[in-house]
Amino acid sequence: MEGFLFQATLYLITMVVAVPFASRLGLGSVLGYLAAGILIGPVLGLVGSETQDLQHFAEFGVVMMLFLIGLELEPRALWAMRSRLLGLGGLQIVLTAVLVTAGLVAFDYDLRIAIAVGVTLSLSSTAIVLQTLSEKKLMQTAGGRNAFAVLLMQDIAVIPILALLPLLALPGARAIAQAESGGDHAAISLIESLPAWGVTLVTLGAVVATVAGGHYLVRPLYRYVHAARLREVHTAFALMIVASIASLMLMVGLSPALGTFLAGVVLANSEFRHELESDVAPFKGLLLGLFFITVGAGIDFGVLFGKPLTIIGMTVALMLAKGVVLFLLSLVFRIRGRNRWLFTLGLAQAGEFGFVLVAFSLKQRIIGADLAQTLLLVIALSMLLTPLFFILYDVLGRRLADETTPLKADEIDDHQPIIIAGVGRYGQVVNRMVTSSGFKTTVIDHDLKTIQLLRHFGFKGYVGDPTRPELLKAAGLDTARVLVACLDDRDANIQIVRYARRQRPDLHIIARARDREHVYELYRAGADDIVREHFDSSLRMGRYVLENMGLSEYEAHELQALFYKLDREAVRDLAELWKPGVPNERNPEYVARAKVLNRDLEATLMAKFAKARERRTDQEHPESE
CATH class of the missing domain: 3.40.50.720 (NAD(P)-binding Rossmann-like Domain)
Known part of the structure; x- marks a missing residue:
C-alpha cells in the first residue's frame, strides 16, 4: 500500500508541476509529460520496472480519447470521410511501410523483419497528435481533419497488421510462440482455432453487437441509471460502456480503440452524449498524461548512449521518410498552405501502437530482443520530438502565407447605406x-x-x-x-x-x-x-x-x-x-x-x-x- 501511494504521489506531483511549466513556455502539455517522465525515470531513477505495467494501464486513455472523438462525429460525417480514410490514410500506411521496408532491406535486414518493422513504424501517434490538435484548436482545420482521417485509418489497420505479423514468423518460431502464449490470451486463441469463416462471423457479430447495443441497450440503461440521480453512478455507467466495448473488441482480436470509436459514433446523436463526454473526459486526460509520462520514463538511455548515432540516425530517417510521404500525399490530395505543413509535421512520428506491435513481433519470434529495444527507443524519441514539430509548424504558419485558393468573391450589384x-x-x-x-x-x-x-x-x-x-x-x-x-x-x-x-x-x-x-x-x-x-x-x-x-x-x-x-x-x-x-x-x-x-x-x-x-x-x- 505504501509503495502504491508513493508512486501515485510521485506521478501526480510530476503532472501538476511539469505540465503548467511547459505550457507557460509554450511547449504544450505533451512535451511537458514526456520531459517529466524522462526526469523521474532515466535521470533521477525514481521509477522502475513498474512503468511498463503502468503504461499498459495508461493506454486505456487512448481508448477513451477515441470514444470521445466518436461522440463528436455523426455517422454521416464518418461516411463523408470515406475517401480520405481509404485514399489518404491507406496510401500513407502502404507507402510508408514500403519505404521503411526498402530502407531496411538495403541495410541487409531479412525481408520478413523489414516488413514487420515497416508496418509497425508506418503508424503515427493518435494520442499525441489528437491531444495537441485539440489543445491548439487545430482539429477543425483542413490539416487537422486530414490528420484525423489518417490516424483513424491507422487504428483500423492495426487489425490486419496483427493478422499479418504471425505469418511473417518462421514455422518453428511460430509454434514456439503459440506454445509459450498458452492460455494467456484465451479469447484470441479461441478465435484462432476457428476456421476463417467462423472468425469473420464472430468479428462481424461483435461489431453488430456494438452498434445494436448503442441503439437499443444503452438508452434504457441510461434511463435506469439516471433514476438514481447520483453523479458517481453516471460516471460508473460511462466507464462501463467504454470498458465493456474495449473488452469485447479484445476478445475477438479487434482494436479496442476502434471499437470504442465506433460506439462513440453510434451514440453521437443520443440525448445524453454530453453527459457521457463530461463523465469520461477527466479520466481520459489523466490516463493520457500518465501514458506520456510512462513513455518518457521508459526511454533506455543506456541503449541510446551505447549506439547513439545508429538510434538517432534511424529516428531522423524514419521521420524524414514519413515526412516525405505525407508531403507528397498532401500535394496529391490538394492540402495547401499551412494545412500542408500541419499535416506533414504532425504525423511524422511513430505511434503508441508501435510499442504493442514491437512486443507482439518479439513474442512471435519475428525480431530479436536487441532490435526490439532499438525500435522502442526510436518510437519513443520520435514521439518526444513531435511537440517540437508542432512548434515548428507554429513558426512556419506565422511566416508563410496560406496558399489556399481564395474563394471568388461575389459581384456586389447594389449599394446600401x-x-x-x-x-x-x-x-x-x-x-x-x-x-x-x-x-x-x-x-x-x-x-x-x-x-x-x-x-x-x-x-x-x-x-x-x-x-x-x-x-x-x-x-x-x-x-x-x-x-x-x-x-x-x-x-x-x-x-x-x-x-x-x-x-x-x-x-x-x-x-x-x-x-x-x-x-x-x-x-x-x-x-x-x-x-x-x-x-x-x-x-x-x-x-x-x-x-x-x-x-x-x-x-x-x-x-x-x-x-x-x-x-x-x-x-x-x-x-x-x-x-x-x-x-x-x-x-x-x-x-x-x-x-x-x-x-x-x-x-x-x-x-x-x-x-x-x-x-x-x-x-x-x-x-x-
Missing part, C-alpha cells in the same frame, strides 16, 4: 433587426455556407473577405452611412475599422468586441460605438436578479440603465490610460483610475438604490408623511 461585415451568430441578429425595421443592408461574409443559409431564409448576402479593401469599396464604403464590423476574428475586426476610418473619417462605425481589451483596441482604431459580446446579456441577467430580490421592474431597469451609462463612461476614460502590450494589472495609472471609478460606480448605484427604497417606503406608508 448600411454595410454589415460578418454575419455569423452575432451579425445575423443585427441584420434581422435592421432589415425588419425597413432598412436595407449590404451583408458580406467569407463563409459560403453562411451566405447560402442566409439566402435560404430570404436574406441577401455576398461571399467575400470583408478585410479586403477592394471588396469594401465594391460594397459601397464611399457612400455608406454606417459600417457594422461583426467578424468572429478580433484582429480582422480591428483591421476593418482601421481601414474604414482612414478612408471615411465621417463614417459611423459600430464594432463587435470580445472583451474590454478588445474595446480599447477598437477605440484606438477609430470605432464610434463598441459593443462587448456578453455585456448586454449580463446586464439583463443582473436586472432579473434585482427584480427577484424585491425591486420593481422599473427600479431594476433604472439601476441597469445607470450601470450601463457609468460603465461606458469608465471604459472610455480607461481607454486613454490603456497601453498596448502591457497587462492592465501592471499599469499603475490604469489600476489607480479603475479603483476610483469602481468606488464611484458603487457609491452612485447605492445612492440610487437607497432613493428607490425610500420612495417605495413612502408609497407603502403614506401616513408617515
Whole structure:
C-alpha cells in the first residue's frame, strides 16, 4: 500500500508541476509529460520496472480519447470521410511501410523483419497528435481533419497488421510462440482455432453487437441509471460502456480503440452524449498524461548512449521518410498552405501502437530482443520530438502565407447605406433587426455556407473577405452611412475599422468586441460605438436578479440603465490610460483610475438604490408623511 501511494504521489506531483511549466513556455502539455517522465525515470531513477505495467494501464486513455472523438462525429460525417480514410490514410500506411521496408532491406535486414518493422513504424501517434490538435484548436482545420482521417485509418489497420505479423514468423518460431502464449490470451486463441469463416462471423457479430447495443441497450440503461440521480453512478455507467466495448473488441482480436470509436459514433446523436463526454473526459486526460509520462520514463538511455548515432540516425530517417510521404500525399490530395505543413509535421512520428506491435513481433519470434529495444527507443524519441514539430509548424504558419485558393468573391450589384461585415451568430441578429425595421443592408461574409443559409431564409448576402479593401469599396464604403464590423476574428475586426476610418473619417462605425481589451483596441482604431459580446446579456441577467430580490421592474431597469451609462463612461476614460502590450494589472495609472471609478460606480448605484427604497417606503406608508 505504501509503495502504491508513493508512486501515485510521485506521478501526480510530476503532472501538476511539469505540465503548467511547459505550457507557460509554450511547449504544450505533451512535451511537458514526456520531459517529466524522462526526469523521474532515466535521470533521477525514481521509477522502475513498474512503468511498463503502468503504461499498459495508461493506454486505456487512448481508448477513451477515441470514444470521445466518436461522440463528436455523426455517422454521416464518418461516411463523408470515406475517401480520405481509404485514399489518404491507406496510401500513407502502404507507402510508408514500403519505404521503411526498402530502407531496411538495403541495410541487409531479412525481408520478413523489414516488413514487420515497416508496418509497425508506418503508424503515427493518435494520442499525441489528437491531444495537441485539440489543445491548439487545430482539429477543425483542413490539416487537422486530414490528420484525423489518417490516424483513424491507422487504428483500423492495426487489425490486419496483427493478422499479418504471425505469418511473417518462421514455422518453428511460430509454434514456439503459440506454445509459450498458452492460455494467456484465451479469447484470441479461441478465435484462432476457428476456421476463417467462423472468425469473420464472430468479428462481424461483435461489431453488430456494438452498434445494436448503442441503439437499443444503452438508452434504457441510461434511463435506469439516471433514476438514481447520483453523479458517481453516471460516471460508473460511462466507464462501463467504454470498458465493456474495449473488452469485447479484445476478445475477438479487434482494436479496442476502434471499437470504442465506433460506439462513440453510434451514440453521437443520443440525448445524453454530453453527459457521457463530461463523465469520461477527466479520466481520459489523466490516463493520457500518465501514458506520456510512462513513455518518457521508459526511454533506455543506456541503449541510446551505447549506439547513439545508429538510434538517432534511424529516428531522423524514419521521420524524414514519413515526412516525405505525407508531403507528397498532401500535394496529391490538394492540402495547401499551412494545412500542408500541419499535416506533414504532425504525423511524422511513430505511434503508441508501435510499442504493442514491437512486443507482439518479439513474442512471435519475428525480431530479436536487441532490435526490439532499438525500435522502442526510436518510437519513443520520435514521439518526444513531435511537440517540437508542432512548434515548428507554429513558426512556419506565422511566416508563410496560406496558399489556399481564395474563394471568388461575389459581384456586389447594389449599394446600401448600411454595410454589415460578418454575419455569423452575432451579425445575423443585427441584420434581422435592421432589415425588419425597413432598412436595407449590404451583408458580406467569407463563409459560403453562411451566405447560402442566409439566402435560404430570404436574406441577401455576398461571399467575400470583408478585410479586403477592394471588396469594401465594391460594397459601397464611399457612400455608406454606417459600417457594422461583426467578424468572429478580433484582429480582422480591428483591421476593418482601421481601414474604414482612414478612408471615411465621417463614417459611423459600430464594432463587435470580445472583451474590454478588445474595446480599447477598437477605440484606438477609430470605432464610434463598441459593443462587448456578453455585456448586454449580463446586464439583463443582473436586472432579473434585482427584480427577484424585491425591486420593481422599473427600479431594476433604472439601476441597469445607470450601470450601463457609468460603465461606458469608465471604459472610455480607461481607454486613454490603456497601453498596448502591457497587462492592465501592471499599469499603475490604469489600476489607480479603475479603483476610483469602481468606488464611484458603487457609491452612485447605492445612492440610487437607497432613493428607490425610500420612495417605495413612502408609497407603502403614506401616513408617515
